[in-house]
Amino acid sequence: MKRNSYVLIVLALIAAVAIVSGTILIEAQTGFTAQPLPPLAQAVAMAAAQANGQYVGSAQCASCHQDQYQRWTKTRMANVVVDPKVHPEAIIPDLSKPDPLLTFKKEDIAFVYGSKWKQRYFTKVGDDYFPLGAQWDVQHKIWRAYQVANGTDWWTKFYPGGNATRPTGPLCDGCHSVNYNIQTKTVTEWNVGCERCHGPGSAHVARPTAANIVNPAKLDSVHANDTCIQCHSQGQPKTNPIDGKYYDWPVGFRMGLNLSDYWELEEHTLGTTTFTHYGDGTAHKNRMQGNDYVQSLMYSRGVTCYNCHDVHGTGNNADLRKPVALNQLCLTCHGVGADAGPHTTTLESHTHHAAASEGSQCVGCHMPKIEQTIADINVRSHTFKFISPVLTDSLKIPNSCNSCHTDKSTEWAITELKKWPEFSPWRVAR
Numbered sequence: 001m002k003r004n005s006y007v008l009i010v011l012a013l014i015a016a017v018a019i020v021s022g023t024i025l026i027e028a029q030t031g032f033t034a035q036p037l038p039p040l041a042q043a044v045a046m047a048a049a050q051a052n053g054q055y056v057g058s059a060q061c062a063s064c065h066q067d068q069y070q071r072w073t074k075t076r077m078a079n080v081v082v083d084p085k086v087h088p089e090a091i092i093p094d095l096s097k098p099d100p101l102l103t104f105k106k107e108d109i110a111f112v113y114g115s116k117w118k119q120r121y122f123t124k125v126g127d128d129y130f131p132l133g134a135q136w137d138v139q140h141k142i143w144r145a146y147q148v149a150n151g152t153d154w155w156t157k158f159y160p161g162g163n164a165t166r167p168t169g170p171l172c173d174g175c176h177s178v179n180y181n182i183q184t185k186t187v188t189e190w191n192v193g194c195e196r197c198h199g200p201g202s203a204h205v206a207r208p209t210a211a212n213i214v215n216p217a218k219l220d221s222v223h224a225n226d227t228c229i230q231c232h233s234q235g236q237p238k239t240n241p242i243d244g245k246y247y248d249w250p251v252g253f254r255m256g257l258n259l260s261d262y263w264e265l266e267e268h269t270l271g272t273t274t275f276t277h278y279g280d281g282t283a284h285k286n287r288m289q290g291n292d293y294v295q296s297l298m299y300s301r302g303v304t305c306y307n308c309h310d311v312h313g314t315g316n317n318a319d320l321r322k323p324v325a326l327n328q329l330c331l332t333c334h335g336v337g338a339d340a341g342p343h344t345t346t347l348e349s350h351t352h353h354a355a356a357s358e359g360s361q362c363v364g365c366h367m368p369k370i371e372q373t374i375a376d377i378n379v380r381s382h383t384f385k386f387i388s389p390v391l392t393d394s395l396k397i398p399n400s401c402n403s404c405h406t407d408k409s410t411e412w413a414i415t416e417l418k419k420w421p422e423f424s425p426w427r428v429a430r
Contacts, residue, residue: 039218039219053200054202055178057188057195058072058078058178058193058194058195060201060205071313073313075313076116077191078192079115080190080191081122081190082112083110083112084106084111091119092138093143101144102143109121110123110124110129111124117137117139117286130167131168132163133145133146133147133163135374137375139377140375140377144374144375146163155171159171169182170182170247171247173187174250176190176191177190178190178191178193178195182243182251192311195255197311198214198216198255199214199254199255200254214256216255216304216306221299221302223258224305225305226258226260228289229263229294230249231249231287232288232289233265233266233287234288235264235291236263237252237264238263239251265290266288273395276288278370278398280391281383282370282371282381282397284372285371286378286379289305292381293383295383295385296383296384303333308320324362325361327347344422347360349422351365352420364403366384366400367380368381368387368398368403369403388414389402389417390410390414392410393410401416
């Protein structure tokens, strides 16, 4: 692993020197300004610039990037884990109300995790954090037990003793922080800070140029998407165990390197429903957007996460660049007459639903809410595939039609789809 990193750094340095030298020579001889580097060359040059970089913390970015910084501070990315001693308002439920599942007190909570769908609580023992046994269901406003059952996630067989034997360091903290050190169990900062996505910032702070910081928007689509996939996926490190411990995040990876050298996505066997996947390979759980997305046509065509999301923060759900209501986001690229489709004369003739109805929302059919986050609360899939009701019958995966038409059968849905002449009966309703 280390040898591969050293080789990459050496090659990157050589490439960077060659690129810079060549650019200077061309500009000196011709008088023309050099064109921006291709995305892959950008990635190589950025890796070289950051080879010996140090992490400095997001606060160092605020003075130059005020707009992005201020928006980011309000996002859930910036507030994944919160110290309730500093921010007591972060605790959503009233801990003074008795409940059989509530076996801990406010004083026991070192970190609060989450705020949208669920909220979990970590206590500190020595220099490690451990999950407590109850979580708050934000939507239903009730307590639910929290302990990952043995035989579910791959790592449970290595930590079989329950919450008290499952430190968050190897299982969570690498993605909930910047620069988690597995030897010292320390971080540059908690939460998904600037350098989680842009890499070490010391060189950039000392001398701000575009060449000495990773900008995912300037990378090729594979490396750009890896910015998000590093944490929004289920998988295992290529090297495990590490110093006798099993980790559930890509130890050693940072922006500018190749995620595939450090991380292996969770395997799936077609036709088998597992803790993580449905039978067709679609993710079964939240935080598996990366597992979904790499299967998609969008991914293969070079579309990136940031084409739809701005993690610096927006006023829209999931930090989307535009709202999904009335298909505002999707119609940025897709629309009647567009190369990306739909290839019909009107939107209604594609969806077979009224224009302003739920049935005409692109995400309703192409991103159904079928991936569990807690209890009956699901998030949207990211394969962007239309899931036929036929697959519900054959592979037991929830389909796009019956996710809305819950009072109807799959047989009804298949019959209706066969009335839509522009779709192949072999692919949609076979």
